[in-house]
Amino acid sequence: MGVAKKELLGMLNSAIELEEWAIPIYSRHLKTALFWSGLDAVEREGMRIQLSVLSQEAHRHTKVLSRMKKKIEEDKRHVF
Amino acid sequence: MFTALIRKLRVLSIVAGIFICFYFIARVVVFSYSDYSRLDKLFGLFLLASEFYILVHAFGFMLNIFTLSSWRGKPRLGVSTPGREPSVAIVMAARHEPKEVLEGTLIVLHNVDYTNKSIYFLDDSSEQANKDMDDELARAHGIKMFRREQRHGAKAGIVNDFLLGMKEKYIAIFDADQNPMPDFLKEVIPILEGDDKLAFVQTPQFYSNIGESPVAKASAMQQAIFYESICEGKNATGSIFCCGTNVVFRREALQEVGGFAEDFITEDFATSVNLHTKGWRSWYHNHVVAFGTGPETLPAYFSQQARWAGGTISVFRKLLAALYDNPSTLSPGQWWEYMLAGTYYFVGWAFFFLMICPIAFLIFNIPSFFLYPQIYLFTYLPYFCLTLLVFFGTMRERHYNFRQIYSGLILGSLCFPLLMRAALYGLFGRRMKFVVTAKGRSEVLPLADLWPYLVMIALNAVAIGFGLMRIRQNPSAISVNMFWAGYHLFILWNIFYFNQLPVLGREEKAKWAVKPAAVPAQDRGN
Numbered sequence: 001m002g003v004a005k006k007e008l009l010g011m012l013n014s015a016i017e018l019e020e021w022a023i024p025i026y027s028r029h030l031k032t033a034l035f036w037s038g039l040d041a042v043e044r045e046g047m048r049i050q051l052s053v054l055s056q057e058a059h060r061h062t063k064v065l066s067r068m069k070k071k072i073e074e075d076k077r078h079v080f
Numbered sequence: 081m082f083t084a085l086i087r088k089l090r091v092l093s094i095v096a097g098i099f100i101c102f103y104f105i106a107r108v109v110v111f112s113y114s115d116y117s118r119l120d121k122l123f124g125l126f127l128l129a130s131e132f133y134i135l136v137h138a139f140g141f142m143l144n145i146f147t148l149s150s151w152r153g154k155p156r157l158g159v160s161t162p163g164r165e166p167s168v169a170i171v172m173a174a175r176h177e178p179k180e181v182l183e184g185t186l187i188v189l190h191n192v193d194y195t196n197k198s199i200y201f202l203d204d205s206s207e208q209a210n211k212d213m214d215d216e217l218a219r220a221h222g223i224k225m226f227r228r229e230q231r232h233g234a235k236a237g238i239v240n241d242f243l244l245g246m247k248e249k250y251i252a253i254f255d256a257d258q259n260p261m262p263d264f265l266k267e268v269i270p271i272l273e274g275d276d277k278l279a280f281v282q283t284p285q286f287y288s289n290i291g292e293s294p295v296a297k298a299s300a301m302q303q304a305i306f307y308e309s310i311c312e313g314k315n316a317t318g319s320i321f322c323c324g325t326n327v328v329f330r331r332e333a334l335q336e337v338g339g340f341a342e343d344f345i346t347e348d349f350a351t352s353v354n355l356h357t358k359g360w361r362s363w364y365h366n367h368v369v370a371f372g373t374g375p376e377t378l379p380a381y382f383s384q385q386a387r388w389a390g391g392t393i394s395v396f397r398k399l400l401a402a403l404y405d406n407p408s409t410l411s412p413g414q415w416w417e418y419m420l421a422g423t424y425y426f427v428g429w430a431f432f433f434l435m436i437c438p439i440a441f442l443i444f445n446i447p448s449f450f451l452y453p454q455i456y457l458f459t460y461l462p463y464f465c466l467t468l469l470v471f472f473g474t475m476r477e478r479h480y481n482f483r484q485i486y487s488g489l490i491l492g493s494l495c496f497p498l499l500m501r502a503a504l505y506g507l508f509g510r511r512m513k514f515v516v517t518a519k520g521r522s523e524v525l526p527l528a529d530l531w532p533y534l535v536m537i538a539l540n541a542v543a544i545g546f547g548l549m550r551i552r553q554n555p556s557a558i559s560v561n562m563f564w565a566g567y568h569l570f571i572l573w574n575i576f577y578f579n580q581l582p583v584l585g586r587e588e589k590a591k592w593a594v595k596p597a598a599v600p601a602q603d604r605g606n
Binding site: 038 | 183184187188190191221259261286287288289290291304368371478479480
């Protein structure tokens with residue numbers, strides 16, 4: 001089963017948008033929620049580190065997805 | 081431990097409620113039979129009215145706490161067949177909002193995890209530059225744009241115009257600065273599907289910009305008090321009202337009441353009254369599924385409070401008329417909760433009279449508090465201590481500490497000049513606008529606009545001075561009044577703490593800030 005180039009690029013754009021913009025937005029909100037959570041400092045710090053890892057991962061995913069997008073755009077095939 | 085705390089709070093809320101009644105009865109009886117001059121009685125009456133107001137609201141809060149610690153109602157959930165979920169229109173109404181705010185919200189709306197959704201940008205901008213920017217954003221994020229020909233009724237008006245052509249079963253409404261989490265609709269829609277008479281489900285507002293300024297942090301705390309205790313209590317009596325955003329309505333219900341009530345600034349509150357009087361129900365889903373930003377500066381905060389106060393009090397007038405005309409339209413529990421909500425913004429007047437009475441006594445020797453010391457000790461102190469204990473205990477249970485809660489209370493008290501004006505405007509059916517006089521520097525209030533605080537600070541300071549000079553005449557009464565004058569002075573002084581630019585401290589701000597991943601252009605493949 002194949003997927004049209006345009007559709008694939010649309011899916012990649014959505015994925016890039018999520019990784020590049022949405023995850024930092026969610027992370028920012030969740031970090032504030034941690035402030036009010038009542039968890040002790042150690043647990044909070046642990047979760048803050050996890051959220052930072054998530055942000056870094058999102059950054060890495062954006063790069064991978066963007067490279068993939070570029071590759072597909074340059075490819076002459078219309079169906080993948 | 082949690083269960084034990086809940087049990088304690090339940091018992092304490094009952095005892096506190098009883099002492100509230102005792103204290104009020106004692107005050108009324110002694111006031112009625114005391115032999116004072118007319119002027120003294122006038123001040124006494126002001127103080128008694130203010131105390132009555134506070135006691136009624138404290139009693140309402142105790143009832144809320146008692147209810148939420150005893151009632152664990154759960155909504156019926158409707159199950160939809162995968163792929164055949166009911167249709168939902170997600171709408172974001174905005175007018176002249178900054179690009180970065182709109183873009184963030186459009187991205188998260190796009191990311192809401194629900195198959196049968198359509199996203200609409202209800203653009204009410206009148207400036208061409210804003211319209212062009214909004215068009216570009218909607219195009220870039222694949223969002224449908226909706227505009228109207230003629231402006232009427234602000235946000236309520238554009239939502240009503242949208243409703244006219246809307247096909248979806250439900251409408252989820254968000255302000256431009258509110259960001260739902262991906263599971264928002266998956267949590268809320270099953271609740272609506274489980275009850276055909278449920279008009280809307282309201283979810284909490286949670287401010288996540290607390291690192292921006294003391295105002296942002298304190299107003300977030302006020303939201304927490306409202307959404308985490310009061311709303312839950314209102315839910316038990318079926319009187320939770322819509323708070324304007326992070327809410328999902330059943331289209332059929334809105335259409336039956338003729339859409340949002342455009343005549344009121346707080347159209348959400350007025351529409352809820354309309355829905356409840358028509359027999360529709362509402363539900364409060366006490367789970368944070370959307371995050372937003374609160375006011376960061378005093379002008380922004382005061383402007384928000386002026387809007388809410390004026391709007392709510394104008395709806396209160398309507399409520400009084402409805403109660404007189406047809407008291408059976410709402411249940412007693414609903415009337416009680418609506419009356420509490422409708423009168424909440426009279427707190428400005430109550431606070432003002434509470435401040436004025438010690439000053440009048442210390443400077444002009446006008447007594448206003450008539451109660452024998454023994455009765456005071458046996459009624460006031462238990463009422464005062466127990467209500468504080470229940471209030472702080474409830475908030476403590478939700479992991480808030482004393483300082484955080486107190487900052488929210490102080491910020492609320494500082495609204496008194498504004499709320500006094502808003503109450504009068506609301507009562508006389510006029511719309512009040514909060515305007516900052518200084519141009520070009522609207523992030524802080526100029527000293528000239530702080531005159532009510534400066535006057536009250538001066539009066540309290542002078543009153544304390546008079547008290548010190550006269551303390552030998554009547555040590556106990558003068559000491560008590562000096563204590564209250566000092567306490568009010570402390571509250572008023574906080575205006576200078578809150579009236580600062582929105583940077584709480586660079587270190588704290590940096591701790592909370594998350595920058596979007598910076599990706600070099602060549603990596604994006606652009």
